[in-house]
């Protein structure tokens with residue numbers, strides 16, 4: 001079982017009791033504003049999403065982590081890795097992503113979790129590079145990639161929904 005610990009978070013695989021809190025996160029339009037076409041997701045879509053995230057772990061050995069607050073044991077959201085199949089022009093690639101519930105924003109939690117996930121990807125899993133893809137205008141994600149020291153690689157457009165996207169990259173130190 002893959003598990004990472006940061007000062008304030010446990011990053012772990014998904015459990016059945018994550019469905020309710022993650023569905024609440026996915027039902028918040030502010031959270032979903034910069035994700036895909038900006039639509040919220042209902043409980044059923046969230047269940048499918050959690051199943052897909054667990055499948056990524058099983059099939060690829062990397063995946064999105066459930067980010068749980070160590071003190072309160074509350075689910076803060078998702079931070080982790082996935083293959084950006086939606087953007088064929090950058091494949092092969094592994095993407096780092098983040099999605100926290102609104103009460104958890106603005107405390108440096110995404111950056112804290114993402115540092116641990118990058119270390120896991122580049123050192124533990126031995127990946128040569130990790131990308132980040134976010135919508136142009138998503139200043140919160142722009143802040144996280146800046147803090148992580150990722151470098152801007154290109155701008156492109158989401159093939160399915162036409163949203164302008166920015167791709168950042170970080171390479172393993174040799």
Ligand SMILES: CC(C)(COP(=O)(O)OP(=O)(O)OC[C@H]1O[C@@H](n2cnc3c(N)ncnc32)[C@H](O)[C@@H]1OP(=O)(O)O)[C@@H](O)C(=O)NCCC(=O)NCCS
Pocket residue numbers: 030031032033034035097098099100101104105106107108109110111112133134135138139140141142143144147
């Ligand atoms: C993106 C997200 C994960 C950031 O989480 P967070 O824990 O608030 O981020 P951090 O606190 O680690 O912030 C990292 C940097 O970005 C800056 N930042 C965070 N949110 C910001 C915002 N809304 N506007 C401007 N800057 C912001 C922070 O100030 C910080 O830099 P600083 O320490 O120099 O001030 C969170 O806003 C979120 O879940 N949003 C909804 C989902 C989403 O859009 N995901 C990305 C889709 S690709």
